[in-house]
Amino acid sequence: MQNSKTPEATPAYSYPQFTEEMRKTYKILVPNMLPVQLGLICRLMKNYGYDMELLHTEGPNIAEQGLRNVHNDTCYPALLVIGQLMDAIESGKYDIHKIALILPQTGGGCRASNYIHLLRKALEKNGYGFIPVISLNFSGLESNPGFKLTKTMLVQVAYALLIGDLIMMVANQCRPYEVVPGSTDKAIDICMDAVTGRFTGERMVRYGEVKHLFRFVLTVFGKLKLDKTQKKKLVGIVGEIYVKFSPLGNNRLEEFLLSEGCEPVLPGLMDFCLYCIYNSVIDHELYSRNGKTAAIYKMVYQFVLGKQADIIKMMKKDGHFRPPMPFDEVRKKSHAIIGQGVKMGEGWLLPAEMVELISEGVTNIVCTQPFGCLPNHIAGKGMIRKIREVYPQANIVAVDYDPGASKINQENRIKLMLSSAE
């Protein structure tokens, strides 16, 4: 989505490609961030002949692996993502000559686009230089002959993402109140199975079916027995995308909030995708960069917005759950806080999400970021003061995550925020 040139300027170094051949026999390992959404996508990709496995590994060895293999000053997500992959490679569970790895690359101006290179360096250092790493990008940074996302596939992935976000959202609204412990997670399983049941074969799932699935999710969760007699504090989680979502990255923040009697509120993954998409439109507006790309991305943006509007309508009709704010509204809400040109890392999305939460009544917010996260200096910590000026009711705490930070300090900070929570 960035307006980048082909990297001719610097001589490219060679690394193993993921070939068409490999596609048939290789397993692709996916580092975890969001079990529901990524889980759905992995299952969906099977239909297109990709054997993708989402890693569910945990434990101190992941951070250890990361520390050993990545420059310590690199951000925490890189450390964990690479650590998790290295840990998997060395677990003995896989035929290392039959696996490939995948990492996303947004091509944005923060360090994250470099994770893939750090991973390759780590592989090489450990003698795994032959393992191909697939770059998941839409900006032409790298291409992989054996891994091509067609338009149809992208639409399907988008559907899966929307459903995944919906599952996560309603599940979060149920879990703190469930009468039967574990029933929310069971509902998630039921939905996941139902959804993957639909996404089988090479069949293209039509939007009508997707809508049906939206409704199905709402029905399943609507049936859960909830006890809402005790009011819970709503606590929003925003921040750098990995530590915001990944329990591995945020020391199980959601669980902690639940144990403190709160209801965690998380914006969906689709928000981040929309943010990335819309940045091309902004780049055109601000600098007259590539108008054609901007026009295409604007269409994509509108397309997804339409689907989101459907979900919101359905949720309102269903009446059990709080629907999200339409994303375009979220985007515009950020204008009072930050310039729309801030597009590295989470950029304007971060204050936008905080404002969304606050305007929806979720005034307590944990803003998570890796220690020393560059874009968050500006868009996260840098904007909290301004947000408080505009929304005096905001109760925000910024928490840093890194391999050395102790859980008790983080929890203390969050407790402090909670102690003045309304």
Add this chain to the structure above:
Amino acid sequence: MNVNVGIDIGSTTVKIVVVRDGEIIHKHYERHFSKVREKAVELVRAARGLIGEDTPLRCSITGSAGLGVAKAADIDFVQEVFATRKAVGVHVPQADVVIELGGEDAKIVFLTGQLEERMNGSCAGGTGAFIDQMAVLLDVTPAELDQLAQGAERIYTIASRCGVFAKSDIQPLLNEGARKEDVAASIFQAVVNQTIAGLAQGREVKGDVLFLGGPLFFFKGLQKRFQDTLKLDDAHAHFPALAPYAIAAGAAEYAGGTQKTYTVASLLEALEKAADAPVVANYLPPLFEDEQQYEEFKNRHAMHDVMTQNVTMYEGDAFLGIDCGSTTTKLVLIGADDQILFHHYQSNKGNPADVIREQLTKLYELCGDRVHIVSSAVTGYGEALIQNAFGVDFGLVETVAHFRAARHFCPDVDFIIDIGGQDIKCFKIRNKCIDNISLNEACSSGCGSFIETFARSMGYSIEEFCKLGLFAKHPIDLGSRCTVFMNSSVKQAQKDGAGIDAISAGLSVSVVKNALYKVIRAHSPDDLGQHIVVQGGTFLNDAILRSFEQEIGRDVTRPAISGLMGAYGAALHAKDNRRDTTTLIGTDILAGFEHNVRSTRCGLCENHCNLTINDFGGGRRFISGNRCERPLGGTKKADLPNLYKWKLEKLKSYGKPSGIANPIAKIGLPFGLNNFELLPFWTAFLRKLGFETVLSDVSTRDMYMQGQHSIPSDTVCYPAKLMHGHIENLLEKGVDAIFYPCMTYNLDEERATNHYNCPVVAYYPELLKANVSALADFDFMMPYFELADKKRFTKHAVKYFCGKYPQIKKKQVIAAVEDAYMAQDEYYIDVRIEGQRAIRYADEHDLDVAVIAGRPYHVDPEINHGIDQLIASFGLVIVSEDAVWQLTDAPEVHVLNQWTYHSRMYGAAKYVTQKENAQLIQLVSFGCGIDAITTDEMRAICENGGKIYTQLKIDEISNLGAAKIRIRSMLAAVEEGRKLAEQQNA
């Protein structure tokens, strides 16, 4: 009767407050030495009589280490800041702001206006524990430190971000003979700065300020520093007697609202039950399974001993080596067969000169007429001071000394790691030449002094403390990062009830992990080398040595004189290079040895360095604190070409008034970040449009302090932090507007995949706008512009300027754009021509060229702290990366190369590999995330091209000690390499 008990379990102490009918009837505190639960029980028991056996009471626990106890005992827990707020409401209701410093916590609560509470997050610098550590460093008790501070005459700059950095500022001050009184007050000032920068973060501290917590109650010096800095008079600064107990009092207050009631007996029962609760934490395997394994280990290491002979038995020539380290001073005297005749190892006690005078006197006595000290050498932090004070023959950089000694024990040595009191040094040996030095200047976690202070704070000596860990069954995993984080990990372990043995062993492992993964960034034992020599006082502890071997999975050589290696190496060096006569002062001068220290401000240039002048009598004196040679007098080195200096002057020239008549407005340009490159552009552009431009002054420490209060993110790089000061500076200058555009994209030099700015450079204007309150009603212009394409820029410039100023016509903007691009190009050409001139000068005069690779803003003297002058003082010509990157092709890089500034550095590195007399020095600002990516690449480019890679991390600290070691070692290695090449050619 209504009795409430509040128990505050902090990181170092337990406090109890008993309130009866709203009146505090009992308060008490004691250090818990990590025996948290036991101490709490003890304190309640002590209050038993006062409360009465059958009185019903309510209780709540608070404090950073209280959560675990509260949970295990099922007693109500209240968050500390919340408790503080409770206490204030009841006891000092008029307070506007509360500042509370505890053992390892610092908090600030804003009560008036919008309620806000902040506590220190991942940084525990500037707290009670920090003050304790600093006291140990000065070898005084905390109370004495306070006494000293009251006699201060001046304040030194000590980094305020975290204790580790402050320490590395204080040590050189002490070594260079600064007055203890001044240092003590400076320590308190650092705490104040830390509180204001780290916690207040942009909110002004004013009105009635209430100071709480032990340190703020006990230390009058600290109180004074706070009052002075915040400009609070006695009526508005409150230091109540309740200060140390405030949180406990708040907890008692909170207890009043809880449900559970206890009697003293049932409360004790609950707490005691908690004391038996099982321990939960991450464990590591034990260091030694049993005694036998330990014996084998000890025997193996006993082999690397050195021959000794008593000095009183020896006759003949002897050679003296002195290692004046950061915390300890070591002396070694060797004989003709390299045998040790005499050695001494002692803590500096803040004054190494005294220690050496004493020892030297003693040594001369022992030598009598039989032993003649014919040559001497000194190394270490205090090298220059000691060399001057005692007329030592040779001064050598410590890396060279250590290498010399290591070679003695292990001729094939290819890797040396030295963990000293406060620093970790390690270096690889390639072709008998020092190569690839790693020093810990960003972080001294994992050094001896950390364990030492830790041991002392728990009431042990370091030896005892380390021994405790040898047979710990379950060492605690404390992680591996900064000391400050380790402190909190230990806190957590304590909370979980870990024993001292487990903590001790865990700390040993952490120290080692830090050294390996943080400093050396080793990947496998082969990364280090085949023949590893470990040394330094810290390795004398078997627990640490064992952890090291366990961690790398390989046996290493630890010479028995591990702690003396620097001095031994120096002695060997003295022997190798013996001259006809020695300059070492004899007994006669030694007898009359005096040492006077005074400080002054140098007036020879605009740097105005704080000079410390050490006078030793007899015309021997030593001046430190200087950034250049000028105050030293004597022969002045010819001014070598220095592009850093040239660029600064050139850029400053854009600040000269243009004299435009009737300008539309006076527009201020901040002299920082990317403006260090784009000044020619914006100045030409705005002036052509009819504006007068005003440049903010060159950064200074004072300017930083001026803007410090509005910095929201404490971990952002120093160059960015300085921008706040520049904005204040411009506002003071009375400009009508400030122009500082946001720039996602930089100029496109077509050598990279993309041409971004880093996120901080790109969007800092947004942050300034949101956080500098004065900008709210001010014309702060921060349009988004991209300059890579002239046509596109013109379009948007027209839109912005013609829209904002109707009197400006489109045609004018188009002309201004032309001028701007021209001015920028001219600037680039000038830089390159000047670079060529400098390189030619070096070539003609047979000098080395130092290519400093950094960012344009590293030219700022407040950012580079005069590193260019330091490098130049070694006789190198200074050239910057932007003058040479285009002289060669773009090198192959294994990372995503998408930032313009950074892409230049790759080119500069490649250029260095193609030029024999060029050396690369990369400047890295602490906290620069992008450089975490570039440094590895830069190293690879240099090393693959057969060059030494040198990296200098810079920060707000102006201490160039570590930089000096790096540069000298690099130069020594270059020289050695050339000698070797000559020998091979001959």
